[in-house]
Amino acid sequence: MTRIVVLDDDRIVRQYIRATLEKTEGEFQLAGEASGGRNGLALIEELKPDMLILDIEMPSMNGIELLAEMERRGLKIKTLILSCHDEFEYVRQAMKLGAADYLLKHKIDDKTLLEALRTLREKPITMYAPDSGINNSEEKSKQFGELLTGKMSGEEQESAFRQFASDNQITVVCVAEIDYLKAFIWKNGKEQGAELEKKVWKKIRTTPIQECKSYYYRAEPGYYAFLLVFGELPVSRLETRQKLYNIISNYVAGLTRECQVTITAGISEQILGGKRVKYQWFHAREALERKFYIGCAHLIFYEEVGVLKENEEAMNLLLDGLRGQAMNRQEAVLAVEELFENIRTAPMPLNRFQKFFYIFLNILMQMISRMNLEIEDIFKNVDFVNEALETLETFEDYHKWFLDAINSIFDAAQKAAQGGVRKEVAKAIEYIRENYMKEISLDDVAKYVCVSKTYFSSMFKKEAGQKFSLYLLDFRLEKACVLLRQGNKKIYNIAYDVGFQSHNYFNNIFKERYGMTPKEYRKRYR
Template identity: 20%
Template sequence: MYKVLIVDDEYLIKKSLNKLITESGYGFTTVLEAEDGEEALELVLQMSPDLIITDINMPVMDGLELIRECKVRQLMCEIVILSGYNEFEYARQALRYEVKDYLLKPIRPEQLDNVLRIVSSKLNLKQKTLSMRSDWLWYCKTTGSRLAGLIWDLDEKQVKMELEDTSSKFMEQSTDVGLLQQLCFELLTFIRKELEHRSGREMPISDLTAFYTITEPSGTLGLLEANIMGLMQDIQANRNHGAFHHIKHAAAYIEQHYMEEELSLQSIAEQLNMSLSYASQSFKEALGVTFVQYLIGLRMEKAKDLLNNSNCKTYEAAHAVGYSDYPHFTRTFKKYFGCSPREYRKRIGLD
């Protein structure tokens, strides 16, 4: 599971370490070897070992230079040094670079076993933390997208309900204030990016570093809510409310008539007693996309839902969402989803 790099110019030491490490049972399955620091640095850059065990005194590039290079390049690996009794001053210098531990020569198996156990525990924790962070980032991204939509619709009641659910989830999963600060920061970042995409302009930037100065969870969550309410106020101040109201009706009309092939912005503008140019501009401002983009997106999502039904033929799905020209439907579907309707059916196991 974990890779180890042994750096030493003495063959017997490398051989002994190799045997002890592979038989340790702490998950170090791959052992790499290097003669000196220069060769080791090349291997580190190529193979990204999890643990480096390096001698201090070596030709070409010594252990301290290797450690320094790893830290300068911000390489994410644990480092243990090999040191003789007469090299304590070098070992002390190495510890300044946050070296995890040091092994005295001649190496005693129980000493190495203890070091490997400690490093393995730290690597396991790091792996778990990275996995947890990945899950949380995905949660922040999906929740941020959902909140951005509610903010864009100026739905204050739903925004506050979503925030309550999010706050409860954050608090249930972790009491770590540092993690909570990071999650709130990430969530707000996703929301701002989504709103900027919809509005086509930069959203006001608050002092996001403030998340890292508050020590109480309630204060951090309160700051998140204050920032989100501020974004909503900004959108409200910059929006043409009359146009937005009309376009919400237009979206509802499209939802009911998307299957009509002749549906156009002109026909919708007539339904709402708006000029074509005003309808086009208002549509983009209110929904963040053009009328054509919105209609295609809606039709493609409806088509995908139909294709999930094994009883529905692909040409039937095309007709059902307003496409009499099947090749045109196929091209549009592939451009939107990255695969043709038939390829999509195969992916979900229906063809």
């Protein structure tokens, strides 16, 4: 049944339309009628009809004024215009404002009227012009935000839903986030961060999303919600997914180009009508949270994400191992790798990961205390915890941070045991860390730190506790172990990646150091 409101100041025309609709035996139903534009607007908001038959010339508010007001209020209804010969300019204006068809009053008969209504019923609702500015107004943005965040009563929500989408339109909610915005603020200051975010938000509000009607809401700086309303989408689920991916990725690519940022987005399921927009909002946010494991600059569909849960028993065993009193660097690094591999295999919810972060942080503090070290000797600043929470966004960010923390602790312990390392040796070690994948010779590093080769060799062995060549070899082997425990990269590629020029030499030296081949090591520790 299609519910229709008729607005015409001619009583005879209204009676005729009523009688014609009654002949359809329920296919079309007269939901209400009025003789003036103002009364008609109130009736439309109250009854929320499927279609509107509208006369151009009416008292108090004519048809053009009524359509403009409906557009301002976000009321989008399939509209059939009733017109006279000399009102063609009015009809043109009405079509621009979203009216879908028109009939000349003196040519109306039962067949013509019903055919026009049936044709109109099958048409998608005409979208507003993308550059009209209506969708991105402050009022609409505020209303969309109140709808998402539950600040409306049930009655208000029901009315708001229909202002964004009719029951036969398809809605999708997308939640987007500027990647590493907090890291940018930490590095460049709040003022520059605010300027960057302001630039992105302005671009969002002034850039239409193609092929749909869109509304935007700024939940917090750098975190935005989009409501996309489509007249229709492909029937095939795969085609729908591909179309959404193309539309949203093109839009995000434009933001990235213009604002010099990367953006990650979570995309909800597709639903008819706007009544489940709040649930789509929750689902889009849940999809976006998977950015933590998937990484930045991705589009993540809600239908593709699974339930997160971790192996609690395995986690506790690994954490207990890290709490052990006697661990060398290699054992500690291996424990961290196993811990993160366990989480990667069975991802945990983010709130659980935050709890894990603080447990692990406590373990680091215990290690620092046991070794009689000072935090300032290990981390660049005493605010390192806040810096980590503000600048790390993905699982791999935290993985790298923990490994760096472990290595920093053992570097500080080694330095303390040797009574402090000379600046030339410290600079040489830093050079190794940054260039281990390249060819490095004792002569190269001696020149880099501005001392003679002979003097540097003697000084390095005294300060670092081993010859330069052995230190470099150990460092490369540690990096190789990390790569062997991660991913499926070919072993000979790993050898070259960490600076070995011969695959066979790498295999031989690895077995000599660890008592097993790289292949056996990978099989045991993955």
